[in-house]
Amino acid sequence: MRDFTLDIYRELLETLQAKGYTLLSYADYCQGKRPGKFVIMRHDVDAKPENSLQTAQIEKSIGAKASYYFRTPESGCYKNSKLNLPDVIRGIVHLGHEIGYHYEDMSLCNGDIDKAWSHFRTWLEYFRRYYAVVTVCMHGAPTSRWDSKALWQTYDYKTLGLIGEPYIDTDFLFWRNDCSGGVLYLTDTGRCWDGYQISVRDKIPQYQDEWTAKGLTWHTTPQLIEAIHNDRLPAHVMLTTHPQRWTNNTTEWYKEIVLQNAKNCIKRMIVTK
Numbered sequence: 001m002r003d004f005t006l007d008i009y010r011e012l013l014e015t016l017q018a019k020g021y022t023l024l025s026y027a028d029y030c031q032g033k034r035p036g037k038f039v040i041m042r043h044d045v046d047a048k049p050e051n052s053l054q055t056a057q058i059e060k061s062i063g064a065k066a067s068y069y070f071r072t073p074e075s076g077c078y079k080n081s082k083l084n085l086p087d088v089i090r091g092i093v094h095l096g097h098e099i100g101y102h103y104e105d106m107s108l109c110n111g112d113i114d115k116a117w118s119h120f121r122t123w124l125e126y127f128r129r130y131y132a133v134v135t136v137c138m139h140g141a142p143t144s145r146w147d148s149k150a151l152w153q154t155y156d157y158k159t160l161g162l163i164g165e166p167y168i169d170t171d172f173l174f175w176r177n178d179c180s181g182g183v184l185y186l187t188d189t190g191r192c193w194d195g196y197q198i199s200v201r202d203k204i205p206q207y208q209d210e211w212t213a214k215g216l217t218w219h220t221t222p223q224l225i226e227a228i229h230n231d232r233l234p235a236h237v238m239l240t241t242h243p244q245r246w247t248n249n250t251t252e253w254y255k256e257i258v259l260q261n262a263k264n265c266i267k268r269m270i271v272t273k
Contacts, residue, residue: 003221004191004256006248009241010058012221015228021237023064025098026135030164040183040238041066042166044102044137047077048244049088055243060095068092069102069137072123089130101127101136106151107144116148117155124160135164140189170238172207184216184233186224187240191260193218 001008013023022038029040041059045052045068052068059066070089071077078085089099101124105116127133136157138148149167157165164170171182185204189195194217196208211217216234218224227233245260247253 001222002253004188004245004247005253006054006058006246008221008225009055009246010062012225012228013059013062013064015225017062017064019228019231019233023059023062023066025065026067026100026137026164026166026238027098028065030135030169034236037235038237040166040170042137042238042240043068044139044240044242045070046102046139046242046244047080049078049081049085050083051243051247053083053088053091055241055246056092056095056097059097065097067098067100067135067137069100069139070127071102071104071139072108072126075104075108086130089127093131098135099127099131100133102139103136103151104139104141104144104148106146106148107139107141111146113151113154116151120151120155120157121160124162134162135166136162137166166238166240167204172204183236183238184211185238185240186218188242188245189240191245191257192220193224 001011016023016039020037022035023041024033024038026040026042029038041064043052043055043066049070056066056068070085073085081088092099101120103120103123105120105123106113109116109119124133124136141148149165152165152168170185172185185207186193187195196205215232218227224233245256247256
């Protein structure tokens with residue numbers, strides 16, 4: 001089976017459920033829903049929002065909940081979308097999932113922090129037209145010099161009724177020997193599960209060396225599924241995917257792999273500067 005198809009995505013989720021994991025949204029986690037074994041299902045909708053409807057439908061069909069974070073339409077990332085963005089958002093909300101703002105305001109405002117704060121509030125209200133947004137998540141914007149989390153050095157998103165930001169409010173504890181500490185972070189950035197090596201911002205650098213030393217890294221989805229079968233996955237995980245990468249359409253699958261390989265070359269140059 002090819003990796004990064006919707007079929008293997010379903011297999012991944014069903015394997016997690018078979019091993020007793022509850023698949024929940026980030027808002028669920030922030031509101032204290034933390035069963036013995038859980039996976040926070042986070043999706044960064046960086047492009048092709050119509051793909052997110054497909055992953056959302058799979059999740060709905062197996063009783064899973066997830067969080068979908070959308071960028072601003074003004075960024076141009078959705079200009080080639082086959083579907084209208086509000087229709088996609090409404091569809092995902094109808095399926096019972098959370099949506100939030102995938103903010104990159106410092107990048108879009110060229111580091112002007114006051115302008116970025118105003119921009120953030122404007123677009124937060126835009127997304128709140130469709131859903132009562134309570135969590136937001138930074139977009140890494142690897143080619144930008146600006147880290148949008150810097151906005152929170154001056155302003156406080158919690159004054160806007162927000163309860164969580166994954167890079168700030170997730171309990172990434174120092175791991176104990178039995179791996180029963182905090183939340184392990186897994187992301188498909190780079191179109192693999194160990195792309196942290198070339199990721200600019202989509203990573204948890206203060207804990208990655210420890211996770212790697214404990215063997216908690218996998219390259220492919222089949223390897224990750226095998227680890228779940230063999231009880232090697234810790235009890236608490238945040239699983240971040242970019243739905244534009246996951247498709248059963250052969251043409252789109254090959255286009256994505258070519259595009260991602262080019263992106264990885266650029267990110268590798270940025271990281272190794």
